[in-house]
Amino acid sequence: MKFPLSWLREHLATTATLDEITTTLSAIGIEVEGVEDRGAALAHFRIARVIEAAPHPNADRLRALRVDVGDRRELSVVCGAPNARTGMVGVAALPGAFIPGTGITLKAGEIRGVKSEAMMLSAREMGLGEDHDGIVDLPPDAPVGSSYVAWAGLDDPIIEVKVTPNRGDALSVRGVARDLAAAGLGTLHPRVPPAITPAYETPLRWTIEDPRACIWVLGRAVRGVKNGPSPQWLQDRLRAIGLRPISALVDITNFFTFDIGRPLHVFDVAKVKGGTLAMRMAREGEELAALNGKTYTLTPEDGVIADAAGAEALGGIVGGEPSGCDETTTECFIECALFDPVRVALSGRRHNVFTDARARFERGIDPSLLPSALDAATAMIMELCGGEPSTVSEAGTPPAWERNATLRLERLAGLGGLDLPLDEAVTRLTRLGFVLQSADDAAITVAVPPWRNDIAAAIHLDQDPGLDATRAATAAEGCAAVEAECDLVEEVLRLGGLDAVPAVSLPVASPVPAPSLDAKQGRAALARRLLAARGLQECVTYGFIEHRIVAMFGETPEALRLENPIASDLDQMRPTPLASLALAAARNAARGLPDVALCELGGGYRDTTPAGQMAMAVGLRAGRTPANWAAPARDLDALDAKGDVMALLEALGVPMAALQTTTDAPGHYHPGRSGVLRQGPKTVLAQFGQLHPRLCEALDLPRATVGFELFLDAIPEPKRRKKSAPELSALQPVRRDFAFLLDASVPAEKLLRAAQGAERALISEVTLFDRYAGPNLPEGKVSLAIEVTLQPRDKTLTDAEIEAVAQKVVAAVAKATGATLRG
Template identity: 45%
Template structure:
């Protein structure tokens, strides 16, 4: 919420500077997000007089002005404004100044052969309005040489405060002033509620037929208004809050909403027919709101309607048809109390936000209907004229007060600050609470968030200052602390460090995806359906991610678009699925993407090497190895019906499994269609490691954090090469696996060093050459031992169709 310092001081009697105000707000828990002063952008702009105005010798539509900026000098300025004339007062920007509206730096320049030293500015160029037809024409009594910001009252800092959802009382400037006064920064000024003289009964029937959604609906008619522009002071305050002035009637309702946190609505009476009623919508009804969009309504929503239909989505946005215009002469002013829960559900269902909804769904003060209506009415009568009818009060607002028994000692035990009881009483009373002699505290109607004594402790602590809460460490049990990290948390830490050590950069992406991205990486692996949000932040964040790869690929595209030649990203997070029983199924996963150049371009090696599927496989195996997985025994298999490989290139992707069913990881080159969907050029490889599928080791005995001593073998290993003819469809990994397992007592390593197909190899087959490493334990191998082990290797190869090549 934004407001200017002068606006705050309209409610708070204080001499505090903007810095002191900001410090106090932060201290009492109202976080300041920023401070801006509109005068800063106008520091170089001064009130100047046009001494002479002569035609430009080379251009019919330009004039050459002689301008006095207030120091008695005469600067030559070329100007194209039709209203520029000798003797007028305007605003001059010298060379070196920056134009607020467009950021243009003014320089001494030649315009059609005539030197120009700065410019005379229009209202739009100064950011002070929309008029750009000519330069700003100031009154004759404007002080020559004065800074324009000071003259226009723009030297007024604007403070931006982040209001948490529980502080509905601070959704108006007066509520913030009340908090500051309670914190000792000043004195809260009395609320001025004007007494409006009503003239005659209200000519319109007003009632509420939806006591659940709209318990109270107050209104009155004001006839004979003139909907002109609102006064400058009001426009300045609205602009400081980020609001665009529209017309007096609209500006007044917006102003009171920001000033007191009290939304209201003014209807053009000429557009209404019959009784004006707060009621439930009928399924299928629709209304075109003030934003120009049509909304379909349901029976769970509260609306304001007349005999012709709906005019207002109650508490959220008025209708386009009955809104006030320049021609409006009579208005119906509505001030109502809407149930916060009803407003929140309606806004979520329609995906419609507004300043009014922000306040109503938090809960406005139900006791401020009469005062709010009188304040708004008085402003309309003062600015727009007219006569006000008597007030119609339909329904009853929920103004029942609540009481909480409070013990002052709780402030020390719960809040950690020792505050005298009389000081606590003074703080609570300054915030609007009533405290009797037995410390029964009556909650003001504007504090819907206060429910128990702990909330009262928070109020006292806030006003003393959150920075006064001592930092007290929790007591520590004697001895060595028991480990608290779960095995999965330990695995996550280990994998994060291993991935970073492998040269990759960690990314942290949103857990939400657009529907099209989720569909490309959807849940087809038996986990269940994707989670689609009923009320997403935006259409691009509608589905909980079923894969980490879309976020990583989007990040990769952004990096590549900004000139990155090599991208190595990983992320550890959860994939989200909806199980068949409707529960949430969250799967911890590590995703990685490699794109661009694997090596740098060099005069020695020519072009840079690109990442391929084997790089992804190598990264996966290295990471699984760091997790304690015996990677030598993993099976390299296709995707079958897992649905995990739809986004991969069908001939350049696979899964790594521990047994035929337990998929530990998937990897491969991205499918060209998927890469195109993410605007990625060239080969991109990716992988996902399913950390939840990695079997956890069972603890055996007491924890031992020391590595076993390194004991090198006493005898030299023996290496033998074998070449086998196998069918082309047989994965080399299958051959390696069966040979590695045929004699575990002696064979310690098997590696592939050659693959050949061509002359000498039968069609449909391929020659795979392997190196087998055999390690003797207590004695050297004899020829008979080596022959026996070779026979085992040959026999094992035969299990997968391998024949020793002659």
Template identity: 45%
Template structure:
């Protein structure tokens, strides 16, 4: 909904400036989409007089003009056919920017003749579509003045977003009414002229009361159509409406101004009475937009004995609309039901400004007044003699009243507004108020007190108001939505318990940990294709009637979805992909909660030693798995590494983490090359899956951060290197050493693996760092020697020999 500031002030008597009005609109719930002032982009264009116009020596269709824009004569080359000596137009000098294309005007030579600017057309200034010639102004226009100021274009255009329930604000007057209620001025009285008709009204009737309950009309004979007055055309052009002719522009103007759509018919084209009826199968209408529409019996049309002339309430017909030669018109002012308008518009895929208002619901009590205002404008601007009005049907103007207690404003919205202020606001918005005092009576011998209340009459233009909460909304809206306090709801005893389950809390921790480690969350379909399922061993559940063959099998793994997402990221230029997902895997017995991730592309940041990109390794995947398991509450210190990952992973570059030999908590490693290739991924791709449902419940339930208790004494670190069989897993040695003295040994870390000179063939050297933490006193040398001996003994049980 667009309107200019000056247009608004024809209805709103106010001294408020633009910024105050914009803030007021936002505060009362009318969202400002934008504000623009045409004068800002036209400030460099001035009114100029053409002093001379001579033929161009090198081009038949060009002229060489001498132009005076107030600073003396300038030479300009122009190709407009209407350029002539004495013409007053609009001139853009060197440096001006042409609005239509953003071109910066420069001094240039056109066919060998110097040109110092440009005489402009309406289209070049984005003031209309006329491009047949340059602008031809009134001879009295002041030469040298900025054109936008003289033409009244320094009038800001405000664009407001109107929600579907606010049909009353689909006209400038409704917006002015809201601002007046908010204290930004007073609403000017609307003047409804008295029309003294000569002769009977036109023959119109209603045969489809469900679609068109009321059809009011009046004829005006002896009119002279032409161009709209400058004030009307300027306002319409400012909001993007193209002026057509006075008769048509009057209807468009009143639709924007008062929210009342109307239509005018060429009286000489009509054959017989004009009837609002249902459409008939096969009937067609050539609408004003140049397109032909086929109607049916679910639609309301306006027709005479010969043809259909109007798709009721949406768009008129081309052949019966007002033309330049029209001398008599029939003015239609009807009420169409919103439901019928919406259904017809959807069926025909036809939108219009009239439809946008009728399907919201125009004021059914404004037919007489709307017809009188339109008739008065036609007579004043086009002349002619009006007839009496014909009123066919009955508009739905049944009274709507709401019982309201002013205290409900505080109880519902949490905002205290005094009774007098509420009364002022509602009456300013057009509501009627009848106050009722409290009463005291006896019912069956029991004293009953009825508190004071109001009976509020809802105005005919507010079909969205149905009950007392709507009245509270109106009061709070006008007071200002920014005045609603942020008040937390009270916590009712026995209800304020945590609602998240243990599993949900665990998943929340895993999700946050993954994000904190730099992974981005992906959310994929729970269905995959049969081909994708087969690549990871097949799925247990297939849909009999899938919406797509690519979504046929319920996923037995989260990897296919993550791999597809990784490929899409790589295809769009991502050099490093870090994706994770929390979801469910589906098997014949049950669904299983799982967290999975994929790392593909380059490992960032690049290595500082070589400056080259590095590939992900199985150890990168293991690092992520251990971190996520720790977040889930798994006992990561007791986990054992095994090498038997699923077939999705590369043999020898993958593994599993388990609690004992049977309880698999996760698997990780380098993805099998054939699987990566199937999903279009090149290079090394690593992945991991954490089986959240396999984590012991007691660990999940009892997950809690240990209190921070820094040791009183400094830890002691000792390094050991053992020569072991090449087949021995380093994890076995680490676990054995950790168990050598559970009281003193708090951490064991592998930091080196070596095989080569100095180490027997089929052997390897594993170097570990052991952290010892003293308790209430420091370790003595004897105690350290004893602990070291127990470590060596634990390694010897695995065949390890302390390296010399």
């Protein structure tokens, strides 16, 4: 909200400087966003009279002027303005002055052989408008030599404050002045409403058809008015705060909106149909042609002011054009109503209309202000527009705004960190308008002033049928009592200056801060980093894709079909992010980029329950591996995908020795080139393999497309063990190779596991390094060669001890797999 300093001084008797006022406002919680001093840039300009205006001897479009700038000084000025003439009074800038409109600093010079010692200014050059057709033409009686800023009233700084949503009372000049007076920066001028004597019976009547639309409304007509332009002082005041003057009647209502925070509206009596204005809820589909030039389609949740023809205003927000006042208005009707803040806010948000009236009504209006505001507006209309007043039309009843609030002194220290004496707390509250009801060493009870709707807020209940008013009021009063005490703490603290509140650090719950990520989030972050390190580019895709594509990757339950998809090809929740990556790879392949490596951490969906959403880390590679000096390019295979997922499982802390590989991968994988990684027979950790050829053909993917799916929620929590120093043996390891002949149907993993368990105290590692099938072997047999690493702990192994371990390995493998040692 903006207001000139002079407007503030009309409510506040103070000798404080501008800096003291702005500093105090910020200290008491009304943040100053800026101060616009329009006169600062124009301080060096003075009023000057043109003594003589003659044609320039060397230029057809220029004129040579002799200008009186005061102090018996005459200067020569070369001017190109078409309206420059002898005897006119304008504004002159002397050498050294900065010209805001052009951004230059004026220097004396010579133009076409004629000396130019000053400059006659246009409105645009002074930064006061866009008029550049000629120099400023002032009235003949303007004092020559005087400061233009002082004469024009531009030495009035404009203060802009930021008002928090709870401080509706601060959305008025008087409200700001009241807070400054309470802070000790002056005295608030008393406001005495004028006495209005009615001259005739009101031609319009109020009726409240629905209390949800309005709970109390007053109105008065004024006949014989002349609605022309408002006086210059009122226009200047509105322009200073960013409003455009319209007409005297409208400008008066805008004035009171900012002056005392009381929005008003004026109807043209001749345009109101039926002689009655009703407060009611809008009818379905009812339209309002508003004063802002827009037409709104209303809903039954909008409160309106209506006549016999329909809605004439959206209550508390904007008036209607059909009944608005214009230059033909001879009798107006002033509306002064109290609307429900929540309903005003919801209607304004619903129709996306924001007005100064809405800003105040949705924060709460002083309910006791209606009669005096109506009288003040009536008096100003009669003063500026003439006319005589009618009697007052009233409907509804004033709300019971009277309420008390209690503050325990211990809460000042507990919440605000200040140990204030009782007298100081009472003094601060009374200066803000609170009335002391009772006080002792422990607590203060005060009556809340009507303009402070944010403290122990008055309860306004909707009058909907079936509402348990007693229970609602009891609950609301209990909440209001707790909130009111916190509000009073804030009031006492801010009046002493928010900068006086001591800074107190929050208590430290633990010397070691808790981790910012839980185990699940940590796994996801680690997986994301590892996949990126392995050259996969992360994708972020929708959790839903086309129903036809989903069918290639799993079931398509009707429960996972979107009722209102954002696009026709995004209508089904995906069972796995691998489907989205496959589509992304297909788009790349269609654009000449068949070799891609993609990954995503996202959700897969089985059903609509929380357990049916799976957190997954998924990767896909398509095409060929990149060629380098160490290896030529080759087609990708299932083992590339297995390498990715195994590295990921190892990084996530999964015991690799406990993993089992089975061949029951889902149908979107190649049945002979895929696998499932399990921890035990039931827990599926991941699945990998080459995508099914039919799927690749349907999506136009390269045949060599592989992928993996890791289920993050299935990863077991790592066991928390006390870390100790690693056991590093000083003895060299011993390695022995074994080649076994066994059935081709036996998994190599079974052989490795058997060898590892043959002598756990000595065998540290078992790896497979060769597989052979072909000539010189029996039909259906394969040869698997393994390397067994023995790590002695206490002493160097003898040949006999090594041979004994070797025999145990052969026996364990033979028992588990039926394999025999090749000769």
